[in-house]
Amino acid sequence: MTARIGVVTFPGSLDDRDAQRAVRLAGAEPVALWHRDKDLHQVDAVVLPGGFSYGDYLRCGAISRFSPVMDTIIEQAKAGFPVLGICNGFQVLCESHLLPGALTRNDSLHFVCREQKLRIENAGTVWTSSYEQGQEITVPLKNGEGRFVADERTLDALEAEGRVVARYLDVNPNGSYRDIAGISNAAGNVVGLMPHPEHAVEPLTGPGTEGLGFFTSILKQLVGI
Numbered sequence: 447m448t449a450r451i452g453v454v455t456f457p458g459s460l461d462d463r464d465a466q467r468a469v470r471l472a473g474a475e476p477v478a479l480w481h482r483d484k485d486l487h488q489v490d491a492v493v494l495p496g497g498f499s500y501g502d503y504l505r506c507g508a509i510s511r512f513s514p515v516m517d518t519i520i521e522q523a524k525a526g527f528p529v530l531g532i533c534n535g536f537q538v539l540c541e542s543h544l545l546p547g548a549l550t551r552n553d554s555l556h557f558v559c560r561e562q563k564l565r566i567e568n569a570g571t572v573w574t575s576s577y578e579q580g581q582e583i584t585v586p587l588k589n590g591e592g593r594f595v596a597d598e599r600t601l602d603a604l605e606a607e608g609r610v611v612a613r614y615l616d617v618n619p620n621g622s623y624r625d626i627a628g629i630s631n632a633a634g635n636v637v638g639l640m641p642h643p644e645h646a647v648e649p650l651t652g653p654g655t656e657g658l659g660f661f662t663s664i665l666k667q668l669v670g671i
């Protein structure tokens with residue numbers, strides 16, 4: 447059985463093709479989903495890609511959150527359907543309240559683009575199970591509003607429940623509270639990540655291939671390989 451993984455395109459999405467490519471390289475079939483479509487075409491999981499959906503107007507992800515495809519994704523995600531939001535996708539997940547907290551302007555007030563070292567803090571989610579607990583990986587990071595913020599109680603709960611999925615190492619590129627680069631929902635099926643694993647999946651373009659694990663993890667979950 448080939449797993450089918452949907453990648454949503456919003457107006458202004460930028461990294462949808464790279465996410466599709468990462469899905470294919472991991473061994474699954476990528477399925478293009480359009481933001482106006484309520485139907486998920488029987489995919490087994492969904493990736494919300496990076497970019498500037500709706501031109502980042504109002505706040506990043508604030509308008510995309512109300513697109514028809516998100517109505518279905520929100521409903522399904524609450525029932526355990528696997529969703530990975532990368533960068534702008536993470537912003538959409540926070541705006542949708544599938545994940546707590548918010549992504550705000552980088553503390554430098556500049557757009558940041560760099561190769562970023564991360565530590566996988568929870569290798570127990572469906573999107574991270576190909577990694578070792580505590581594994582250090584390097585993937586690209588590029589955002590203007592990547593600073594994860596939440597109140598102390600929420601941050602403490604995220605830590606206590608193992609819901610901090612990835613943390614920045616060496617440099618905190620945007621002032622994220624507690625160096626948080628990615629989090630999950632309580633059930634672990636919804637993961638949001640600010641850096642871009644889909645841009646680190648083949649040696650030719652680099653940096654390395656350490657991002658591929660997010661896409662092989664879900665495959666392992668879906669088809670048991």
Ligand SMILES: NC(=O)CC[C@H](N)C(=O)O
Pocket residue numbers: 495496497498499502506532533534535588589590591592
């Ligand atoms: N790479 C991205 O997805 C960028 C997300 C968003 N537009 C930002 O600048 O923060």
